Amino acid sequence: MKINRSGSAVWTGGLKDGKGAISTQSGALSAYPYGFAARFEGQPGSNPEELIAAAHASCFTMALSLILGEAGLTAEKMETNAVVTLEQQDGGFAVTASRLTLKATIPGADDATFQELAGKAKANCPISKLLKAEISLEAELLN
Template sequence: MPIGSSTWKGTWKQGKGTISTERGILVRVPYTYASRFENAAGASPEELLAAAHAGCFNQAMANNFGMIGLEAASIETSIEVDLQFVESRPTIRSVHIETQATVPGITKEQFDSCAERSRTNCSISKLLTCDITLDARLIP
């Protein structure tokens, strides 16, 4: 079971903390209010969520292609997390997925179906309660 951890010292806006993973992929990576909300150096939990979602989505795509007997030559995905303050609280309003893939032998209809299934069924998509939009392009 994956484990992540965080430390924090100080106030919300002036404090600082670290984010780590049990397997050591992230080891005490610093983060602050400024790194999260003001694009300063350091980690952002939402940016880490976006990276995790992109990885999860790509594996879902590969699995969906495999279920119809096909294999991707490449899948490239980026995730944009729309983080806004709503009633003075940070809120993830939506997530937008942009993906492109090269899959020999796939039709546009098959590709679109695989992309949509990945959008709705990858484990991180299933966890999120916000709107998740998708722009999927098949690269010949």
């Protein structure tokens, strides 16, 4: 099975004075603004790193839901936050890390099993596989 999903970006102008718009196939984003100021100066708008973070958090959480089900467990609630790090390096910038933080309530789960399954989801979710950055995970079981 092969599934293709798309996102697009439109850009006009130079790096610092230019403006962009991001759209997704689903319509979740439709010509949503992004630009230099949003990426580097904390101004309103989106940026590639937060989109990667949202993708990683959502993919990891769905993967963990699958893995929990395979282990006979069902989460009551899982909240995942991802922080993607963009660093200036010799010759430009690089995304160097994605830090996942998970808080979950999973009836019947013990911490050792939870940590094992969360680690498996971190290693095997499609976005983790896509990223070539260090991926870390902090998982806290709330029972």
